[in-house]
Amino acid sequence: MASKNTRINEMIRIREVRLIDEEGEQLGVMPTAEALSMAQEKGIDLVEVSPNANPPVCKLMDYGKYKFEMDKKNRDAKRKQKQTQLKEIRMQPKIEPHDLQFKTKHVKQFLAEGNKVKVTIRFRGRELAHTERGVMVLERVLDMLEDGFAVDRKPMMEGRFMSMILSPKPAKKA
Template sequence: MADKDLRINEQIRVREVRLVREDGGPQGILSITEALEMAREQGLDLVEVAPQAVPPVVKILDYGKFKFENEKKVRDSKKKQKLLKLKEIRMQPKIDEHDMDFKSKHVREFLADGNKVKVTVRFRGRELAHTELGLDVLKDVLKRLEGDYVMDKAPAMEGRFMSMVLSPKSKK
């Protein structure tokens, strides 16, 4: 619920409203002047919480506190979201055994951190005639990962590159 959509006190322009107590219990249907008077007596605001209802539902509460609580909920929900990053590891068809170990270790670390990984093999010059070598490199990477991944995109050629996308196995 966006705070901009909420009307408070004199901004509410209807004859009758359904009043709800602060604890959530129903108070009844009152005229807007009665409801505003009750809110003023308590030193609080009259806030429209369900404008689409007939008659609109209003609540007597401290609007500043209510707004702060809503902003806090939004902030907390943003903190809990995990942003997935796409990391890329580039290789060539003629890759040394040690380099393959090193790059595979990095792929495993990226997956362990919860990131997606795009493993790319770049072909230069005449290497493009032997794309099966690149496929072998990608299969070797998969073998070294020992199934700690989910394949989002199978190995495929994209111009001078052959790539695949892996994501971490979900922990359930």
């Protein structure tokens, strides 16, 4: 919807308004009653486009068309938003080199799609005494990724898990 609090025609109860005609020409500050009568003569609406200005700015236009254009802008803005997800890859501190490469390839794919990735190392039993091995695995993952990511959260222990969060580097706008 355009705006729930957009006032039109008789809903505008201010004494004076700054008026703009349908071509965008400024007609100056005038009483609201006079602006309203001009709108009725032309068969269009008096729409308050900037209520916070002093005096408020009103424009002579077709309100239905204005509302449609505002809805269209909102829909386009919503469509252009990208939802990022947090994907998780789990490993163990005693992971084999090929498995590490395979999982790192998935991390690269997730980052290329624009998602954040949480790389988690799960410690079981006595492995918890050697958390430095988990840090080494996470560092190897970073080395294998090369570039194109940013570390949002450095490796950190959470109970029996050590994790870090990576996000894709924002694309440079040319």
